Amino acid sequence: MEEKRKKKSGPIKSAIESESDVDTKLWSFITTRSTKSWFLCISLFALLIRLAVALHPYSGANTPPKFGDFEAQRHWMEITLNLPVKEWYRNSTANDLSYWGLDYPPLTAYQSYFHGILLKLFDPASVSLFASRGYESYLGKLLMRWTVLMSDLMIFFPAVLYFVTVYYSGKSTKDKSGMVWHTTMILLNPCLILIDHGHFQYNCISLGLTTAAVAAILSDRDLVGSMLFSLALNHKQMSAYYAPAFFAYLLGKCLRNKNPIIDVLKLGLVVLGTFAVVWWPYLYSMDASLEVLFRLAPFERGIYEDYVANFWCTTSVVLKWKRLFTTQSLKLLSLAATVSTCLPSMVQLIWSPTKHGFIHGLLNCSFSFYLFSFQVHEKSILLPLLPASFLALDEPFVFEWLIYNALLSMFPLLRRDKLVLAYTAIYGLFILLYHAPSGKKDTSKTNRFFSILKLFALACSLFLHVIYMTITPPDKYPYLVEAIIMIFCFSQFVLVLIYSNRKQWALFNTSTQVDTKKKSL
Amino acid sequence: MKKPPNNHRHHIRWPALVAAAVKLLLIPVYRSTDFEVHRHWLALTHSLPLSQWYSDTTSPWTLDYPPFFAYFEKFLSLFASRVDPTITHLHNGLNYASPLTILFQRLSVVISDVVLVYSVFRLGKNGNFSKLERFLMWVLVIWSPGLFIVDHMHFQYNGFLLGWLLLSISCLEEGRDLIGGFVFAVLLCFKHLFAVAAPVYFVYLFRHYCRGGLVKGFGRLVLMGSAVLAVFAAAYGPFLYYGQIQVVLRRMFPFGRGLCHAYWAPNFWVFYIILDKFLSFFLAKLGFDIQAPKASFTGGLVGDSSPFAVLPTITPLITFITVLLAISPCLVKAWRNPQPRMVSRWVSYAYTCGFLFGWHVHEKASLHFVIPLSATALKSTEDAKHYFYLSIVSCYSLFPLLFEAQEYPIKVVFLLLHAVLMFFGFSSRFPGTSAATASTALKGTDNNKLETHAFHIGWFGKSYLFGLLVVEIWGQFLHPIVFGDRFPFLPLMMISIYCALGMMYSWFWQLKQITLTH
Known part of the structure; x- marks a missing residue:
């Protein structure tokens, strides 16, 4: 904690000093209050925005026969509620896996089960077996929306509060405007709100569990952290994007303890134990567990889908990966690419496991996964965004950059969901909140080159938005604008990845200096 | 960081x-x-000549706002017909609500709120406010x-209209009485319900503007009178020309409606109705022959039948006199000592009286005094406390x-x-002397106004707010469980009665405040 405080107090102090008096005082009526009070304010506002976004259409509204993610989630409730646990992942007459078959780990299934019970209580028709396919009644839709809100309120919000209190513990409590602003940035992440409450998903649960895990690890509760992260993994397999960072940091930390082997064993036992509890209904036979496992790894869906701004999809404009290689070799290729890009960050974490480095590592590893791993979806950008939002106060530029490009990269998806209005409003709201009076430190200190670059990129982004909304592409290339957006976002993402990796290694130098100082003392 | 020269404007832009x-x-x-x-008014003003605006009956939603609002709709319809011609089609447009129509109309409300933002910016600029x-x-x-x-859910243009009201108040506070009076006249031609404060305006302007000797005063009276007349001429002149003025007035004042709106606005008449019910119930128990009333409060007056069983019936004239009587203390004050800093209080008080004792009042009318009162909410601990309850009650009654x-x-x-x-804002502004440490950040700005009383909600206020919670929980959750579908009116009645208590308190408080201040 000590070393982190030393490093952090620098920018924060100067940030406070650089702010004009007027600005800091405007929100003082909230920022000078106790954490509980201002957190209540921000959560109410965040809740209001979520409720308002939930008024807009969801993915696949009124589009039979397959509908969209909303129907998938509802269908999972229907399946888990009406079939025994063992049947959930098995193709049968009652459970047609080709129609939105369950392909998330068991914790998602349990969550669907509990939400299904709630739905059944108020609107039984919405979860009746077979009959409820494509069910879209007023009450049914509303209840579904409310289950997401409830999950958000019960998991993501408390996790953020936990994270913020841990992250800022031991810092001066006189002026908390930076802390309040930081919390607002994490809670009002526009991408997360649009995907969960607009498009319809439950990312708030797995991301909330991850946030709590990070907070636990930052407060040196490594065992609790590993348990929470295992739960996150068991809610959405995509949480594995963070796994290298968790693994490297905890390993590095254990290696520095007196009994590294015992510590590693302890962590391993906790992880295995959590997995065993969650997978209990499927552990009775090898086949049953493998059956579930195969559902979670949809390799048959190809290396990429739609127009995701990652390496494989972007380079496929020139190199037709799917034609050149077999799925099997593509799997290996993507694995190699992902691991090799994660490696620098992991090595740094094992070498010098600092808390600040850990968050950087989370960002770098999840970003590598997003850019290079197999079967990535546009929505997966949420994963690198979470650690980026943890770093919002220290690296506001990276965070802002990432948010703008992440929003752009999801724009085609959200347009398909008829969420353009919500997208526009929440984009504007984010810009306002980011530049809130008395919020973060002054950006005028960043050098001129960056600000010109930023303006240029923002102009490009605006241009692409307008083009995508107004121009009908030529018949020969129906997805021309999507491809351009994808290439643009990919280039920005690569820049951010390189910059953020460099930052992590820069930390390494300072932390080794601190270490040598400590040793000499 | 370079600040724009006028950084107030920068600060209002953000919220x-x-x-x-x-x-x-x-x-x-x-x-x-x-x-x-x-939407129908857009179509009406777009496709019919001015002479037929107030006589058309294509839709039951006939035009019943004064002419300026009709002109405003005409102005919007210019854009609406470009966006989608069906919006402004008199017949095809009926009940038309395409996504684009919704977007257009909602945006028109959002954009017209600029008036509110500008006027509240002015109010903040000239008052003696800390940052x-x-x-x-x-x-x-x-x-x-x-x-x-x-405005943004139910759908109306109150922000726009209240913007004009606040603009007028801010002009009066700045001492620009002529413009203030002019703007108020404009507001009256947008929505005549704002006329409740006209007596206050009249007395204030007469005493404050038209002073300085007989000649100068008379000259100013003529000036003010002609400014107001010009506004009314611009509004009603065209209709006078077409011989439509009778029709316009009949539309604007539909006294055929009942004493109360379908959902009783939380005002004084709620208690009157309840008292009547109780009396008729008990008198009937005691053996008196009580005829059940045939008419309803919400419907119109049908012949001679009264909606009340025991108590005398209420006519529009009675409500008119009651409102005037209620306003009179404030008029006396305004006559004796017309002070610009009291204007927003007096105007709010007048609207409170209109809300409590008026004929066929809508619950939305409580905004007419809650919004202007926010200008004085931060003057003292007492003001803040009162505003805290009032705005919660008003919002809840909506x-x-x-x-x-x-x-x-x-x-x-x-x-x-x-x-x-x-709560946080008020308790930061009024930290009290004991908790002065909590406000170190503010000390620089409002040293001169440091209050001795801290802002807090007393046990009385707490129990009232708790009661609000009980009423809500009963109405939403317990009533359907206990009574099922029976007595569907009961939850709404409870909200009306309970909020009416809060509104009556606010009226008493304002009355006390106005009569006691010098």
């Missing part, structure tokens, strides 16, 4: 834009028939949950406007957020 973003997000929310009313106070006042008005509920499940959490969160922000 206003945040509010605008929230308003955009609220576009797909539930909308009442008022949406169709305003925190000014910011809080802006937030109270711009983020008012009542305005969100009525809840029945949004009766569908989808909007339920939204309105509740709006109210909670408002209450929390208000």
Whole structure:
């Protein structure tokens, strides 16, 4: 904690000093209050925005026969509620896996089960077996929306509060405007709100569990952290994007303890134990567990889908990966690419496991996964965004950059969901909140080159938005604008990845200096 | 960091834009028939000549606002017909609500709120405000949950209209009486319900503007009179020319409606009705022969039949006299000592009287005094306390406007957020002497106004707010369980009665405040 405080107090102090008096005082009526009070304010506002976004259409509204993610989630409730646990992942007459078959780990299934019970209580028709396919009644839709809100309120919000209190513990409590602003940035992440409450998903649960895990690890509760992260993994397999960072940091930390082997064993036992509890209904036979496992790894869906701004999809404009290689070799290729890009960050974490480095590592590893791993979806950008939002106060530029490009990269998806209005409003709201009076430190200190670059990129982004909304592409290339957006976002993402990796290694130098100082003392 | 020379403007932009973003997000929310009313008015003013605006009966939603509002709709219809010609088609447009129509009309409300933002900016500029106070006042008005509920969910243009009212008040506070009077006359030609404060304006302007000797005073009276007349001539002149003035007035004053609106606005007449019910019940028990009333309070007056069983019936004239009587203390004050700093209080008080004792009052009319009162809410601990209760009660009394499940959490969160922000803002502004350490950040700005009393909610206020919670829980959750479908009117009646208590308190408090200040 000590070393982190030393490093952090620098920018924060100067940030406070650089702010004009007027600005800091405007929100003082909230920022000078106790954490509980201002957190209540921000959560109410965040809740209001979520409720308002939930008024807009969801993915696949009124589009039979397959509908969209909303129907998938509802269908999972229907399946888990009406079939025994063992049947959930098995193709049968009652459970047609080709129609939105369950392909998330068991914790998602349990969550669907509990939400299904709630739905059944108020609107039984919405979860009746077979009959409820494509069910879209007023009450049914509303209840579904409310289950997401409830999950958000019960998991993501408390996790953020936990994270913020841990992250800022031991810092001066006189002026908390930076802390309040930081919390607002994490809670009002526009991408997360649009995907969960607009498009319809439950990312708030797995991301909330991850946030709590990070907070636990930052407060040196490594065992609790590993348990929470295992739960996150068991809610959405995509949480594995963070796994290298968790693994490297905890390993590095254990290696520095007196009994590294015992510590590693302890962590391993906790992880295995959590997995065993969650997978209990499927552990009775090898086949049953493998059956579930195969559902979670949809390799048959190809290396990429739609127009995701990652390496494989972007380079496929020139190199037709799917034609050149077999799925099997593509799997290996993507694995190699992902691991090799994660490696620098992991090595740094094992070498010098600092808390600040850990968050950087989370960002770098999840970003590598997003850019290079197999079967990535546009929505997966949420994963690198979470650690980026943890770093919002220290690296506001990276965070802002990432948010703008992440929003752009999801724009085609959200347009398909008829969420353009919500997208526009929440984009504007984010810009306002980011530049809130008395919020973060002054950006005028960043050098001129960056600000010109930023303006240029923002102009490009605006241009692409307008083009995508107004121009009908030529018949020969129906997805021309999507491809351009994808290439643009990919280039920005690569820049951010390189910059953020460099930052992590820069930390390494300072932390080794601190270490040598400590040793000499 | 370089600051713009006038950084107040910079500071109002932020809350206003945040509010605008929230308003955009609220576009797909539930909308009442008022949406169709305003859409029909667009069509009406677009496709008919002016002489037929007030006589057309294509839709039941006939034009019943004064001419300036009709002109405003005509202005909007210029754009509407470009966006989608069906919006402004008199017959094809009936009940037309395509996504583009909704977007257009909702945006017209959001954009017309610029008037409100500008006038509240002016109010903050000329009052003797510290920076925190000014910011809080802006937030109270711009983020008012009542305005969100009525304008951006239910659908109306109250923000726009209240903007004119605040503009007029800010002019009077600056001492620009002529412009203030002119703007008020304009407001009256937008919506005549604002005329309740006309006596206050008349007395104030007569005593404050038309002074300085007989000749100068008379000259100013003529000037003011001609300014007001010019506004009215611009509004009603064309209709006078076409011989339509009778029709216009009949539309604007439909006294055929009943004493109360379908959902009883929480005002004095609620108690009158309840008393009548009780009396008739007990007298009947005692053996008197009580005829059950045939007419209803909400319907019109049918012949001689009275909606009351025991108590004398209430006519529009009686409500008119009651309102005037209630306003009179404030008129006396304004006559004796016309002070610019009291204007917003007096105007708010007049609207409170109009709300409590008026004929066929809508629950939305409580915004007419809650919004202007925010200008004085930060003057003292007492003001802040009163405003805290009043704005919560007023917002809560608007809840029945949004009766569908989808909007339920939204309105509740709006109210909670408002209450929390208000509580923190007020207790920061009035930290009291003991808790002065908590306000070190503010000390530089308002040393001169440090209050000895801290802002706190007493046990009385707490129990009243708790009662509000009980009424809500009963109406939403317990009533359906206990009574099922029986007595569907009971929850609404409870809200009316309970909020009416709060409104009566606010009236007493304002009356006391006005009569006691010198």
